[in-house]
Amino acid sequence: MAVLSKTIEANSEITIYKYLIMTFTLISSPLQGFTDFKFRNAFNKYFGGIDTFYAPYIRLKDNMEMKSSNFRDILPVNNTVTELIPQVLTNDADEFLLVAKDVQELGYKELNWNLGCPSPTVTKRGLGSGLLPDVEQIDNILYKVHSKSDIIVSVKMRPGFDNNEEIFKILPVLDKYPLKNIAVHARTGKQQYKGEADPETFKRCIGNTRHKLIYNGDITSVEKFREIQQLLPETDTWMIGRGVIADPFLPQMIKTNSTQHPENNIEIFKEFHDELYGEYEQALSGASHLLTKMYHFWEYFSMSFTNSHKVLKKFKKAKTIVAYKSAVSETLRQERFVGIK
Ligand SMILES: Cc1cc2nc3c(=O)[nH]c(=O)nc-3n(C[C@H](O)[C@H](O)[C@H](O)COP(=O)(O)O)c2cc1C
Known part of the structure; x- marks a missing residue:
């Protein structure tokens, strides 16, 4: 047992060491x-x-x-x-x-x-x-x-x-x-x-x-x-x-070699989304341009949420700014951000 645990310890040290020396861009x-x-x-x-x-x-x-x-x-x-x-x-x-x-x-x-x-x-x-x-x-x-x-x-x-x-x-x-x-x-x-x-x-x-x-x-x-x-x-x-x-x-x-999303992922995503939305709101003229732009982003964002098809459908149906904003808050309230499976 002692030998086995030593081997495991040594192996995990090697893994950590390998990870530390293996820098990538x-x-x-x-x-x-x-x-x-x-x-x-x-x-x-x-x-x-x-x-x-x-x-x-x-x-x-x-x-x-x-x-x-x-x-x-x-x-x-x-x-x-x-x-x-x-x-x-x-x-x-x-x-x-x-x-x-x-x-x-x-x-x-x-x-x-x-x-x-x-x-x-x-x-x-x-x-x-x-x-x-x-x-x-x-x-x-x-x-x-x-x-x-x-x-x-x-x-x-x-x-x-x-x-x-x-x-x-x-x-x-x-x-x-x-x-x-x-x-x-x-x-x-x-x-x-x-x-x-x-x-x-x-x-x-x-x-x-x-x-x-x-x-x-x-x-x-x-x-x-x-x-x-x-x-x-x-x-x-x-x-x-x-x-x-x-x-x-x-x-x-x-x-960071982590498979876990940060605990406050929805909070971070919301701040990021709101900033992106604000930038495009300023740059694009008219609601329909803005909604199209954000819909294309949601074609990708939705993939990382639970019930991704349902999420995307919600955004497809959102034809006004009010509907879009409620689709965002509903998604962030009801779904979890789990990444691409
Ligand atoms: C919508 C879209 C736009 C793209 N625009 C460019 C581009 O301007 N220049 C470029 O070299 N590749 C472009 N690509 C290709 C991507 O940079 C990338 O090479 C490709 O998506 C494969 O990488 P991925 O599987 O990580 O997405 C585009 C791909 C997509 C889907």
């Missing part, structure tokens, strides 16, 4: 329409756990100027988070360079290149994951950008548009350039968000590039994180997208 993956500066600031104030935020992609207007909403989103005075990295969606080196110059003027040193967007309107035009099959064009763009700018480039990509093998032709090209890192969302572009992300595909990329790889896809709970982490023990940087919105406690829980 958590990145908030950009979600157009959700993770703008209002969300990022409120998230950071109430939850934390994210080291770096990627801003949703910038796409220049026809006159090659940045949209004012993109500009506002990355304007340093609007951002209270420690590290923010802007992102560009383009298949044109000159457009890339213009955005690089714009963001450098605002003080940013790095620009992330979106090679992952799966939306058919984007991919049909050879943008996002639609550019992945054109390895030569990826090479040309990176060549021109690195010859004409000193911006630090990082990449966020899918393993391919049609299949998961395309990445093995792309990585040698990416290796020619001094990229900061490559985030891989392990689903094909064609798959969009269907099916599950495939950490095995990500694992096969390790050793096939000199660049640092960041894992992205389906981290929705501490249990899920541990499962993927066991499969990818060499990975120390993780990117979470939808999970941050659905369960904003998740990054801090991952960081």
Whole structure:
């Protein structure tokens, strides 16, 4: 018995020790329409756990100027988070360079290149994951950008548009350039968000590039994180997208290796919600814009509450501000915040 308890003690010490020496970085993956500066600031104030935020992609207007909403989103005075990295969606080196110059003027040193967007309107035009099959064009763009700018480039990509093998032709090209890192969302572009992300595909990329790889896809709970982490023990940087919105406690829980939400979770969530609501109430004109915006958030928030379908239905039916506010208070009074199961 004594030996057994000693072994257990030693093992738990090893586990604690391993945990202490295993530091990792958590990145908030950009979600157009959700993770703008209002969300990022409120998230950071109430939850934390994210080291770096990627801003949703910038796409220049026809006159090659940045949209004012993109500009506002990355304007340093609007951002209270420690590290923010802007992102560009383009298949044109000159457009890339213009955005690089714009963001450098605002003080940013790095620009992330979106090679992952799966939306058919984007991919049909050879943008996002639609550019992945054109390895030569990826090479040309990176060549021109690195010859004409000193911006630090990082990449966020899918393993391919049609299949998961395309990445093995792309990585040698990416290796020619001094990229900061490559985030891989392990689903094909064609798959969009269907099916599950495939950490095995990500694992096969390790050793096939000199660049640092960041894992992205389906981290929705501490249990899920541990499962993927066991499969990818060499990975120390993780990117979470939808999970941050659905369960904003998740990054801090991952960081503290805890499967328990804080006891006063409803209270914290309420303060966060009210701040987010207040920000959008000020920024958006008219009740219907505000209700639509908040409904889309509840499509994610509802996932973490008990009776999530019933909760979402309540918000679907809420067509006035009064009805919305009572849906919020009813939900927070009647349901528990349990995270994604
Ligand atoms: C509504 C929505 C908007 C997104 N917008 C962007 C974007 O602007 N840039 C980007 O690189 N990825 C974007 N993504 C992809 C996410 O950043 C992320 O890669 C993907 O959701 C997989 O990670 P997850 O399973 O942790 O959510 C978006 C995804 C969704 C669902």
